[in-house]
Amino acid sequence: xxxxxxxxxxxxxxLHLGHYFGSLANRVELQHRHRMYVLVADYQVITDRDxxxxxxxxxxxxxxxxxxxxLDPAKVMIFQHSAVPELNQLLLPFLSLVSxxxxxxxxxxxxxxxHSSQSAVSGLMFTYPVHQAADILFCKGTxxxxxxxxxxxxxxxRLVARxxxxxxxxxxxxxxxxMGAQPSLKGLDGGKMSKSxxxxxxxxxxxxxxxxxxxxxxxxxxxxxxxxxxxxPGVSGLLTLAGLxxxxxxxxxxxxxxxxxxxxxxxxxxxxxNDFLRPIRKRxxxxxxxxxxxxxxxxxxxxxxxxxxxxxxxxxxxGF
Ligand code: TRP
Numbered sequence: 108x109x110x111x112x113x114x115x116x117x118x119x120x121x122l123h124l125g126h127y128f129g130s131l132a133n134r135v136e137l138q139h140r141h142r143m144y145v146l147v148a149d150y151q152v153i154t155d156r157d158x159x160x161x162x163x164x165x166x167x168x169x170x171x172x173x174x175x176x177x178l179d180p181a182k183v184m185i186f187q188h189s190a191v192p193e194l195n196q197l198l199l200p201f202l203s204l205v206s207x208x209x210x211x212x213x214x215x216x217x218x219x220x221x222h223s224s225q226s227a228v229s230g231l232m233f234t235y236p237v238h239q240a241a242d243i244l245f246c247k248g249t250x251x252x253x254x255x256x257x258x259x260x261x262x263x264x265r266l267v268a269r270x271x272x273x274x275x276x277x278x279x280x281x282x283x284x285x286m287g288a289q290p291s292l293k294g295l296d297g298g299k300m301s302k303s304x305x306x307x308x309x310x311x312x313x314x315x316x317x318x319x320x321x322x323x324x325x326x327x328x329x330x331x332x333x334x335x336x337x338x339x340p341g342v343s344g345l346l347t348l349a350g351l352x353x354x355x356x357x358x359x360x361x362x363x364x365x366x367x368x369x370x371x372x373x374x375x376x377x378x379x380x381n382d383f384l385r386p387i388r389k390r391x392x393x394x395x396x397x398x399x400x401x402x403x404x405x406x407x408x409x410x411x412x413x414x415x416x417x418x419x420x421x422x423x424x425x426g427f
Contacts, residue, residue, distance in 0.1 A: 112137050113248035113282075115146025118165040122172040123307035124380070125300030128289040128351050129254030131176050137252065138182045144246050144410065145173060147403070150188035150195070154235045155223045155303075170399045172310055175391035180402040186410035187403065188242075193414035197241035198234075200421060204270040205237055205263065215259045222303065240264040245414045249280045255290035256299070275424040278417075289351055293344035295324040308348075311391055314381045321345070321377045326369040334361045342372065349376040352383035 114130060116122065122131065137143060147166055152159050166187065173185060188195065210216075210233040220228050231238075239260045243251055244267065251261050261284040268279040291299060294306030301307060308320055325341040334357045336343040346357035349372075353360070364371050 110137070110141040110250040111246055111248050111280075112141045112143040112250045112252065113146065113243050113246055114144075114252045115148045115242060116169060117148045117151045118162065118169045119152055119160075120165065120302040121168055121309035121311050122176075123300060123302065123309045124348065124351075125254065125292040125294070125307055127176065127310060128292055129287045130252045131287075133252040133285060133287050134183075135177045137250070138179060141250070143183045144248070145178065145183055145185045145406075146242050147185065147187040148239075148242065151235055151238070154229070154231050155219055155225060157225065166403070167396055167399065168311070170403060171391055171394055171396070174394055174399060174402070175310065175387050177387075177390075180405070184406040184409045185402055186406040190407035191245070191410050191414050193411060193418040194241055194245040195238075196418055197245060197414075197421065198238050200425060201237050201240050201244075201267050201271070202234060204267050204274070209263070209266070210234060210236070213259045213263065215256050218256070222301075236260040236263040237267065240267040243282055244268060244279050245417050246410070247280055247417065249282050250285055251282055252285045252287065253290075255286060258284055258286075271421075271424075275421075278420055278424050289347065292351075293340060293347065295320060295344070297325055297340040297344055308380060310384060310387055312384075313388075317380055317384070318377045321373050321380070324373065324376075326372065330366050330368040332361045332364040332367060332369075332372050334358045342369070345372055345376045349379040352379040 114134060116126065134143070134145065147169055149159070149162060149166060152162065170185065174180070178185070213236055216232060216236065220232060236259065240263055243264045253261065261282065265281050268281045271279055294300035294304060295308070296304070296306040298304060298306060308317055312320065324345060326345070327339060327341060332342060333339065334343050334346050343357065346360055349360055350357035360375065364375060
């Protein structure tokens with residue numbers, strides 16, 4: 108089947124290995140077989156912070172990450188919220204399709220509120236999943252490669268699509284989520300790997316930075332390395348990470364390391380990660396920032412055309 112694939116990221120900091128094994132690797136595969144849109148979700152940056160911060164810098168860094176992992180601008184439309192007003196306009200009718208109660212019980216939103224440093228929770232925090240429905244539906248997306256934390260948002264999108272179609276006649280497909288090999292990778296402190304929690308390995312980190320990050324990872328005092336996610340989350344997290352990079356089962360690595368202890372585990376993991384990321388980092392270093400910006404301008408123009416068509420269809424269906 109031919110899909111329209113849509114996915115994206117907030118430009119809040121460098122992409123890391125959690126993103127890679129959660130969703131990025133899938134994208135690189137999918138671009139060869141399907142029409143694909145990748146969103147730089149710049150308006151979503153202000154869900155959990157007051158200011159967009161170094162937004163231009165972060166957007167450029169995100170584009171560099173995308174091209175470094177192998178997204179091909181000849182195949183993929185890369186675009187940003189703030190350049191596509193027609194997409195954003197879908198938010199208003201979509202908001203009318205969901206209840207406050209539904210917005211308030213979104214588990215990912217609840218978790219983000221828990222980890223937010225803001226003193227007040229904004230209205231956008233509760234409504235951005237509906238905006239995300241506009242992201243996915245503006246191009247009639249049918250497949251959404253994401254990590255586990257995004258599943259509730261894809262559910263909101265499915266709800267919005269179904270309800271819109273029921274009320275106004277069929278306009279939208281009901282999209283499906285697609286999770287990667289490791290939909291929720293553990294960070295170096297045993298919690299969920301996340302930009303904002305300082306426990307991640309950025310794709311663009313240098314080899315030395317990677318080694319330093321892994322050296323500081325939380326493990327335990329038991330010298331014998333075993334894979335036990337329940338009782339040894341730190342050790343198992345590193346084994347999982349090394350396993351993904353080496354494409355080998357973590358239990359097998361544990362047996363090999365045996366009595367080598369945390370030191371051996373960390374050196375194996377560091378080598379695995381650095382070997383895995385070397386070609387990606389090399390490609391990133393060779394990219395030209397000006398050319399990368401031009402990719403975004405082109406993607407924006409294409410996305411705008413697509414969004415205008417959908418918005419017109421929505422207006423017609425609703426009788427405006
Ligand atoms: N919320 C996603 C994240 O934080 C980014 C995102 C925005 C997204 N819009 C999307 C992902 C649409 C998939 C589809 O990573």
